[in-house]
Amino acid sequence: MHDKSYMQITVLSGKGGTGKTTFTASFAKLLQKKVVIDCDVDAANLHLLLNPEIIMEKEYYGGRKAEIDLLKCTDCGLCENLCRFQAIKELKVDPISCEGCGLCVRACPENAISFELKKSGVYFRGNLEDKSEFYYAKLFPGEGNSGKLVSEIKKEATGFITEETEWILVDGPPGIGCPVNASLAGTDYVVLVTEPTLAGLHDLKRLIDLLNTFKYRYGIIVNKYDLNEDITKEIIDITEKTDTALLGLMPFHEDFVHSLQQGKTIVEYNPAKWRRTESG
Amino acid sequence: MIISVASGKGGTGKTTVATCLAAAIENAVYMDCDVEEPNGHILLHPEFYSKTPSQKMLPKIDYVKCTFCGKCVEVCEYNALINLKTEIMLFDGMCHGCGACTYFCPEKAITEVAKTIGYVREGASRINNIQFYDGVLNIGEEMAAPLIKSVKAKIDIDKTTIIDSPPGTSCSMVESVKDSDFCILVTESTPFGLHDLQLAIEVLKIIDMPYGVVINKYDKSFVEMEDYFDRNGIEVLLKIPFDRKIAESYSKGILPIINFPEFKNEFVLLYNRIKEKLEMENVDA
Incomplete structure (x- = not known):
């Protein structure tokens, strides 16, 4: 048992x-006393539906990048030989290939390589309609270290948890790599949103393997379930065999696209139809 | 192209x-x-005809030579190493395999071992003979x-x-x-x-x-x-x-x-x- 008062739900x-x-946006509309964090820092979208009022913007420094000072460089070629990321060619460091390991910086006999912290994104704190806290980030194009940015906004957000807070709601990134792991840290329950396509099922299974490896609890929502009822049945079979909660089946419905085009959550767009389903 | x-x-x-x-x-x-x-x-x-492991290099400490001086930890930009004084602990997931620890170890106590991170598969699809x-x-x-x-x-x-x-x-x-x-x-x-x-x-x-x-x-x-x-x-x-x-x-x-x-x-x-x-x-x- 842990003594914290809230539950962290992560949607993947x-x-x-x-x-x-x-789904995260709809949950955000339905839950009270919450902190909402968009951890898809590559391509954040949740703010487009929740329209937070931004109250703070902070710069994110993800790591350092090497840069050669040609006035000091004697063209000995050591840095180019040592770099394992093929980032140095003809006395120039390619900032996209440079992973900021600093090997060249420390090894250079002339101290000709600088190693400045580089701004690689920004993140925002905002308030939602009901005054709850909202965080999202923008990683600059092509930057690495997205997992580190996820950890940083989560750390920042948890600073605003009070005794009142009941929910931390996290919208996760796609995939199974480093930003996913960073999003999962501290999670009490994972909501998996899948679709009944062979690709959706394939990716769901890989993610479930990851969740089982790190012993996270999860339940599954099948979105667009009527697109392929055979695969939906296969997903339901998986939940029954593994004693996993089937949280919901959502039909393939034009309201989902139309509500998005108007920048609304599905529960706002057509409350009579969708509100009950989502809170159930 | x-x-x-x-x-x-x-x-x-x-x-x-x-x-x-x-x-x-x-x-x-x-x-x-x-x-x-x-x-x-x-x-x-596709019909697959080969599967090749893709590897990254991870440091391995030779404790006969290691003096726990901490140089490897100091030069690791990714915080992948921790000096416990009786052991140098490695967090695999954080290591980029840059080789800085190996290069700077004054005792030459670090070698590198390959770890498989995934596979490259090669095959052919019957659809228009796509490779x-x-x-x-x-x-x-x-x-x-x-x-x-x-x-x-x-x-x-x-x-x-x-x-x-x-x-x-x-x-x-x-x-x-x-x-x-x-x-x-x-x-x-x-x-x-x-x-x-x-x-x-x-x-x-x-x-x-x-x-x-x-x-x-x-x-x-x-x-x-x-x-x-x-x-x-x-x-x-x-x-x-x-x-x-x-x-x-x-x-x-x-x-x-x-x-x-x-x-x-x-x-x-x-x-x-x-x-x-x-x-x-x-x-x-």
């Missing part, structure tokens, strides 16, 4: 575009 | 576009660089970029290669699309699609790569997107209207151009348009 999918953000 | 297919937002139809395009070109090579969640094989049904490659990252591995490099090492520049990129705009997307001749960005007619497309375009501008847009699940009533293209003079190469039949075909792992041959022609035209664009650019340059 493996495959992109299955409906993570659509 | 190398054409990469990327999107920013996930689930817009990258894999559908990349596989259909590969199937519409003679003697194409398809390469799935979405190593966290590779799906191209589901649509192309097939993909990368499959092992569950629990965090870093996709080294595996993407291993997949791309198989590129034969004499062949037309279609690269299927992971979603997003960070290092693994850049690793996948860089060195391509052209990038197709696949979007959808929603605010999410438009927002993430703009981010992806920023990346391509930074790496100075020519690109064009394919709109999947196209809905002309989403005027914000039309306005954006008009204002910025962005060329739309292909519009694929929303069609439940295509979605159902995809769900079963059937390449849409097999059930809907009229669709194939669209991709032949797409390829020709890209070729023309590149030829014109070469003339200009």
Whole structure:
């Protein structure tokens, strides 16, 4: 047992575009006393639906980048030989290939390589309609260290947890790599949003393997369940065999696209139809 | 020629576009660089004939030589090593395999051992004889970029290669699309699609790569997107209207151009348009 008062729910999918953000946004509308964090720092979208009022913007420094000072460089070639990321060619460091390991910086006999911290993104703190805390980030294009940025915004956000807080709601990134692991840290329950396509199922299984490896609890929502009822049945079979909660089956419905086009959550767009389903 | 297919937002139809395009070109090579969640094989049904491990190097401490001086910990920018005075502890997932610890250890107590992070698979699809490659990252591995490099090492520049990129705009997307001749960005007619497309375009501008847009699940009533293209003079190469039949075909792992041959022609035209664009650019340059 832990003594914290809140539960952290993280929404993931493996495959992109299955409906993570659509569902997270609806959960955000339905839950009270919450902190909401968009951890898809590559391509954050949740703010487009929740329209937070931004109250703070902070710069993110993800790591350092090497840069050669040609006035000091004697062209000995050591840095180019040592770099394992093929980032140095003809006395120039390619900032996209440089992973900021600093090997060249420390090894250079002329101290000709600088190693400045580089701004690689920004993150925002905002308030939602009901005054609850909201965080999202923008990693600059092509930057690495997305997992580190996820950890940083989560750390920042948890600073605003009070005794009142009941929910931490995290919208996760696609995939199974480093930003997913960073999003999962501290999670009490994972909501998996999948779709009944062979690709959706394939990616779901890989993600479930990851969750089992790190012993996270999870339940599954099948979005667009009527697109392929055979695969939906296969997913339901998996939940029954593994004693996993089937949290919901959502139909393939035009309201989902139309509500998005208007920048609304599905529960706002057509409350009579969708509100009950989502809170159930 | 190398054409990469990327999107920013996930689930817009990258894999559908990349596989259909590969199937519409003679003697194409398809390469799935979405190593966290590779799906191209589901649509192309390749017969695999090889599977090669992709490895990264991790430090191994020789405790007979180690004096626990802490130099390795000091030079590790990724905080992957901790000095416990009786042991140097390594966090595998954080190690980039840069070799700094090995290089600076004053006692020469560090050697490196290879760790398999995933596999590069090679095969052939019966569909138009596509040569097939993909990368499959092992569950629990965090870093996709080294595996993407291993997949791309198989590129034969004499062949037309279609690269299927992971979603997003960070290092693994850049690793996948860089060195391509052209990038197709696949979007959808929603605010999410438009927002993430703009981010992806920023990346391509930074790496100075020519690109064009394919709109999947196209809905002309989403005027914000039309306005954006008009204002910025962005060329739309292909519009694929929303069609439940295509979605159902995809769900079963059937390449849409097999059930809907009229669709194939669209991709032949797409390829020709890209070729023309590149030829014109070469003339200009």
